[in-house]
Amino acid sequence: MSRKAKDLLRIAVAQLNPTVGDIAGNLAKAREARADAARQGADIVLFTELFIAGYPPEDLVLKPAFISACERATLDFVKDTADGGPGVVIGTPLKRKSGVHNAVVVADGGKVLAERFKLDLPNYGEFDEKRVFQAGPDMPGPINFRGVRIGVPICEDIWGDLEVCETLAESGAEILLVPNGSPYYRGKVDIRQQVVIRQVIESGLPILYANQLGGQDELVFDGASFAIQADKSLAFQMSQFEETLAVTEWKRGPEGWSCVDGPMSRIPEKEEADYRACMLGLRDYVNKNGFKNVVLGLSGGIDSAICAALAVDALGEERLRAVMMPYKYTSKDSLKDAEDCARALGCRYDIVPIAEPVEGFSHALSQLFEGTGEGITEENLQSRARGTILMAISNKFGSMVVTTGNKSEMSVGYATLYGDMNGGFNPIKDLYKMQVYALSAWRNTTVPPGALGPSGEVIPQNIIDKAPSAELRSNQTDQDSLPPYPVLDDILECLVENEMGVDEIVARGHDRETVHRVEHLLYIAEYKRRQAAPGVKITRKNFGRDRRYPITNRFRDRG
Numbered sequence: 112m113s114r115k116a117k118d119l120l121r122i123a124v125a126q127l128n129p130t131v132g133d134i135a136g137n138l139a140k141a142r143e144a145r146a147d148a149a150r151q152g153a154d155i156v157l158f159t160e161l162f163i164a165g166y167p168p169e170d171l172v173l174k175p176a177f178i179s180a181c182e183r184a185t186l187d188f189v190k191d192t193a194d195g196g197p198g199v200v201i202g203t204p205l206k207r208k209s210g211v212h213n214a215v216v217v218a219d220g221g222k223v224l225a226e227r228f229k230l231d232l233p234n235y236g237e238f239d240e241k242r243v244f245q246a247g248p249d250m251p252g253p254i255n256f257r258g259v260r261i262g263v264p265i266c267e268d269i270w271g272d273l274e275v276c277e278t279l280a281e282s283g284a285e286i287l288l289v290p291n292g293s294p295y296y297r298g299k300v301d302i303r304q305q306v307v308i309r310q311v312i313e314s315g316l317p318i319l320y321a322n323q324l325g326g327q328d329e330l331v332f333d334g335a336s337f338a339i340q341a342d343k344s345l346a347f348q349m350s351q352f353e354e355t356l357a358v359t360e361w362k363r364g365p366e367g368w369s370c371v372d373g374p375m376s377r378i379p380e381k382e383e384a385d386y387r388a389c390m391l392g393l394r395d396y397v398n399k400n401g402f403k404n405v406v407l408g409l410s411g412g413i414d415s416a417i418c419a420a421l422a423v424d425a426l427g428e429e430r431l432r433a434v435m436m437p438y439k440y441t442s443k444d445s446l447k448d449a450e451d452c453a454r455a456l457g458c459r460y461d462i463v464p465i466a467e468p469v470e471g472f473s474h475a476l477s478q479l480f481e482g483t484g485e486g487i488t489e490e491n492l493q494s495r496a497r498g499t500i501l502m503a504i505s506n507k508f509g510s511m512v513v514t515t516g517n518k519s520e521m522s523v524g525y526a527t528l529y530g531d532m533n534g535g536f537n538p539i540k541d542l543y544k545m546q547v548y549a550l551s552a553w554r555n556t557t558v559p560p561g562a563l564g565p566s567g568e569v570i571p572q573n574i575i576d577k578a579p580s581a582e583l584r585s586n587q588t589d590q591d592s593l594p595p596y597p598v599l600d601d602i603l604e605c606l607v608e609n610e611m612g613v614d615e616i617v618a619r620g621h622d623r624e625t626v627h628r629v630e631h632l633l634y635i636a637e638y639k640r641r642q643a644a645p646g647v648k649i650t651r652k653n654f655g656r657d658r659r660y661p662i663t664n665r666f667r668d669r670g
């Protein structure tokens with residue numbers, strides 16, 4: 112085993128997929144990774160933020176039993192390092208006199224070399240760390256690891272203004288190892304690199320950034336760990352969306368440490384990245400919650416088609432059951448498109464007509480509803496019959512219902528509560544309709560790495576080309592009720608992601624009345640979103656923790 116580490120250091124980066132709360136499983140994963148790193152001659156293994164607990168543990172941190180179990184597992188892992196193999200930098204919550212901390216333990220030779228506490232607790236967007244953790248009381252100093260002074264800032268410590276990296280450099284650190292739990296949103300890889308480059312400039316030190324992998328409820332941790340040399344160049348790049356361990360080699364020269372060997376993986380472009388995030392988020396939600404398979408309503412429309420493709424890619428064709436539930440408004444085209452889609456994907460396809468349940472409800476209500484005209488109530492009964500059938504299949508076979516509302520629909524409430532909104536998880540909840548089209552067209556030409564589905568046109572072109580329709584009455588299209596999707600999506604992005612004012616949106620060329628209407632629909636659909644299934648976060652601002660609007664809300668922007 113290499114002990115000559117003064118001028119040469121082999122650092123293994125464990126970009127692994129822990130499960131929140133599975134302390135024993137996470138410890139086993141850490142052990143396996145360390146054994147692998149040892150075989151590859153590593154001196155030290157860098158794990159990601161709170162690896163033993165899984166990130167983010169949220170209010171589990173408030174449970175003393177959870178905290179002590181994490182510390183016990185961490186100390187077991189520390190003992191392992193007595194074998195003379197690699198040392199470790201491992202994240203765990205720790206309760207100390209100063210409170211419960213988001214911490215890192217650095218260990219070698221069977222002993223704890225140092226504990227470090229996160230100073231900057233993120234408390235915005237999806238993060239709530241001030242709720243459960245105490246910030247570290249002191250600026251951290253470097254840790255002597257086999258003669259090398261390493262600094263260990265923890266995730267947000269490199270994002271804020273606390274100058275943790277600079278202070279570490281001033282107190283003699285030679286290299287910075289940063290464990291992260293940094294969730295995906297579109298374009299995040301570039302943002303992280305800019306953040307790290309800024310810290311490299313301020314500290315003059317090379318920075319190794321290790322990120323978690325995997326889905327955790329609404330969040331997807333995309334890995335893509337990397338390092339930036341002291342000269343600001345990219346030293347190595349690990350793959351995105353893949354669980355992997357890489358051993359990197361670092362040399363000490365007259366100018367300090369530099370990375371001389373490490374992987375240089377490709378980072379996917381926009382559509383591929385979003386698609387793979389949705390796929391990984393769905394896969395981990397289903398697997399980590401113990402579902403053997405999933406079920407969805409396949410209508411012949413684009414939303415359910417892309418969800419079916421994502422489910423097959425995430426889980427394999429044998430784990431998806433697609434159900435067409437026709438009624439008198441279902442067109443021949445829809446029947447054919449749904450069947451073609453299921454056939455192209457190779458999944459199970461069943462047809463369960465809903466005429467009987469819908470007419471049964473109508474019959475049961477006929478006296479009560481006497482003298483009223485037909486309208487949205489009758490339309491929603493179709494949707495609720497479908498939702499009930501899917502939940503029955505779920506109960507009978509243990510399949511989780513995948514729900515299929517895109518972000519445009521979820522924004523304006525264009526979905527039926529206890530109907531098509533039924534379901535456990537929504538892989539496209541944070542994709543606007545136009546993005547659903549873009550990703551569908553992209554998937555028809557490309558099978559992403561890690562996808563279990565087939566190649567070719569898995570979403571029949573007719574589904575992409577035809578006008579979207581809920582088919583709840585004759586000749587209905589979405590555009591009867593909503594502005595054209597390119598217009599709607601742009602207005603929504605302005606309102607939701609950018610919090611823009613109505614005047615500003617109108618100045619982009621939108622009709623004022625349309626903007627007011629969309630704003631109103633967005634506000635009055637809050638009650639639906641509060642009852643909606645969770646789904647994968649893809650944008651900077653999703654409808655989960657990122658956006659917390661009141662349901663009861665009379666504010667309207669009238670300039």
Ligand SMILES: Nc1ncnc2c1ncn2[C@@H]1O[C@H](COP(=O)(O)OP(=O)(O)OC[C@H]2O[C@@H]([n+]3cccc(C(=O)O)c3)[C@H](O)[C@@H]2O)[C@@H](O)[C@H]1O
Pocket residue numbers: 487490491494524525526527528529530531581583592638662
């Ligand atoms: N602030 C509030 N807090 C709590 N509850 C509130 C509420 N406002 C209304 N409600 C309740 O919500 C009910 C209305 O919501 P809901 O029953 O969902 O019905 P609603 O939103 O009126 O209608 C569903 C809409 O989704 C559209 N759509 C589009 C695409 C597909 C599908 C499909 O189903 O396949 C449907 C459909 O065309 C229609 O415009 C009210 O009757 C009231 O009980």
Ligand SMILES: Nc1ncnc2c1ncn2[C@@H]1O[C@H](COP(=O)(O)OP(=O)(O)OP(=O)(O)O)[C@@H](O)[C@H]1O
Pocket residue numbers: 407408409410411412413414415416434435436437438441497515531578579580581582589
């Ligand atoms: N005939 C049907 N058979 C099975 N499921 C259906 C049927 N109609 C609607 N659904 C379910 O309800 C969901 C909502 O319908 P919606 O019309 O919004 O989406 P879509 O049909 O997938 O796409 P599009 O809006 O492009 O037509 C569908 O995605 C599907 O899961």
Ligand SMILES: NC(=O)CC[C@H](N)C(=O)O
Pocket residue numbers: 160233265266267268270291292293294
């Ligand atoms: N876990 C953290 O502290 C992450 C915060 C950081 N801003 C990120 O998104 O990467």
